[in-house]
Amino acid sequence: MVQVEGLTKLYGEFTAVNDLSFSIQPGEVVGLVGPNGAGKTTTLRCLAGIIPPSRGNVRVGGHDIVRDAIEAKKQLAFFTDEPRLFDYLTVWQHLNFVARIYQVADYERIGATLLEELELANKKDALPGELSRGMKQKLAIACGLLHSPKVIYFDEPLTGLDPLGIRRMKDSILKRARAGAAIILSSHLLHLVEEICTRLLILKNGRKIADGTLAEITRKFSEQSGDASLEEIFFRATSESSTSLPPPVLPLGTK
């Protein structure tokens, strides 16, 4: 569903993403992890057609994101960590607007269902300024899901959500994956990645340093010390050397 070949993004002499290649099949949930500045958001932005790649190509649903941008973009939805809403459109007007952009003829039925599911039905006439952070996030999700995208990118999807919101977001991601959507999820929350991702892609300094299922990556990075948690694997994979691992934090009262 998503094919990335030799994706490179340069800013002057700085290489944000370096020769990245991977592909994602329908129903897969790929976790994009890496330290700050690894190039996760830049990768997602290139994959969504927001910024043009300097080299390489990206195909979404068989359509090139640069040459056949319209068809490619019709297939996808991109959720940023900070919901990007129009401050003078109400909740329902957002759905009306997005429906026209994606030509969703049956938007009233789908929109009403989404608002019900996301518990926003009673906020139909509210402006974003009147919504809480979590509600804004839900509205962004409703807008993004209105056209039933086949490819979904999430950039730090749990930021600002309460525990119930987090649970619902996880369920929603898994539900979309089960329905056949290809999902890429970028997050620093390793437990989230561990819990819902079927595959991991670890980036460092714009380069792919690991790509595979959790079991494959665990095997690759725990040869010397047996089983390891994703957190330990992450540190091993992204540290300059194994000696730079941060010391574990012990629970209070532990000696």
Add this chain to the structure above:
Amino acid sequence: MIAALFYLQWQSFRNRLVTRFKRLKQPKYLFGAIVGGLYLYWYFYRVLLGGGRRTPGNPTVSPEHLVLFELGGALALFVIMLLAWVIPHERAALTFTEAEVAFLFPAPITRRNLIHFKLIRSQLRIFFSVLLLTLFSRRFGGNPLIHGLGWWLILSTLNLHFLGSSFTRTLLLDHGVSNWRRRLLVLGLAGAMATSVWFWAKSSLPALNSADIANFDSILNYAQRLLTAGPALYLLFPFRLVVRPFLAPDTLTFFSVLAPALLIFLLHYLWVIYSDVAFEEASVEASQKLATRIAAVRAGNWQAAGKKQKAKSPWFKLAPTGPLPTALLWKNLIGVGQVFSPRLWIALAAIVVMVLVFGLKDVRHDQNFSSLAAILVAAGLGYSLLLGPQLLRLDFRHDLPRADVLKTFPMRGWQIALGEILAPVTVLIAFQWLLLLAGTGLLIYLPGKQTALFLAIAAGAAVLLPVLDVLLLLIPNAAVLLFPSWIQTGKDSARGIEATGQRLIFALGQMLVLLLALVPAAAAFTGVFFLLKLALAPAAAVPFAALAAAIVVAVEAGFGVMLLGKLFERFDVTEEPVS
């Protein structure tokens, strides 16, 4: 502790300056700085300072006029300070940035130190105001140093007075004295003062007759006598003390009048520092409001800056399928509707029609009236073309901070470009057609010699204006995509000499592009007009010539929209930080 606050202030100032110098490495900022510097040189050095010619060391004003200036200044100060007690209604709130609130309020810093911090910061603003005012007032002669120090004393005292009055206002509110009671009290006091002056003038000064009122010198003379004796002498005395150093003709006089002014300044300072008023809560609220307002203004959304936004009905029902640019028009019209609602337009149109039908039906026909109406309409249209594209910014200038969202839409560049500029174009057309409707109505009701020609011009303008509006709006929108950091869009707008230069370059560029674009249209108009004039009357030829010009402009605008779309497609949201 105060040293840490000084450090924060100094480092912020220094880093801002360093950042500005660093960005001069980019040619566009360097050119901007050069043009801005030349402009400032021309404006301040040539215009304000008289082209480097030495200004006389002594003031050119006579001692009598000096007293009048002093009285005028004192009166102005009195009114400003009076208003500070009457108009505001909020509790005392020192405006801090959100970062300052986050760092300083929870820190172990006394309230007095926070006030000191605020005072130190206000000094930077006062310093620049003093610089500008001194450059300006130096034109009228006098010692610039005396002027500078004089301005500093006046502005600093005013600043402290505003702060002190806000603290006292809060204390009064805390003690149950409402805003209206305070206002009544202050206005009552001011009224009593004015009454005492009036009674004194009535009993002690000869009344002004009609000949005196017509003579400016007589009025000045009366004002001087009124304000330099009786109750006004005592009422204005402290204010005159503050103004005197600025007006001192020489250094010796300056020092002789400095001490009383400094004493008043010191008293104000003590008043502010020893006011024990809780301003933190209101300050937190004010800083949030300020941040929201600044973000809204810089995003071009002036409506959101002024008041709390309300949900607005769309101007039309948006079907889920159909042309894509309509979606952006629909969205932006809702934004425009925060000020220009359809109801407003209907009301304006109704007013115009009512005035035409009922108001002017008995007006005597006047030969010159049609010319006057035509001039008024032409002026209105001229201003709409000149200012409209600058004021109506619900296009790329507003949406560019959300360019990443727009980029995810399955729309071609030209569709997004067209959709973005349609809302301001619609509002402009509505205004211009309304104006033309009013002008045409006047011409029909009050026909004159040139009525037929004026009506023909109005018809031509009605055809030509919409495409001209598109063309005019394309220019700033293209500019914002080409030079996003030059145009105010995001949260940190460009400032400084280089920004001034950039705006000048932009304004000149806009003018040049417009003129170039209008040349073919003007040629088409002239050609068709003279061709048709061979067979038709001039009045009949004008609309057809305007149509020909409109077609040319429409073709140019069409190419412009395509180009704008390409620019948006190439616009890299991460390469150029939107300012």
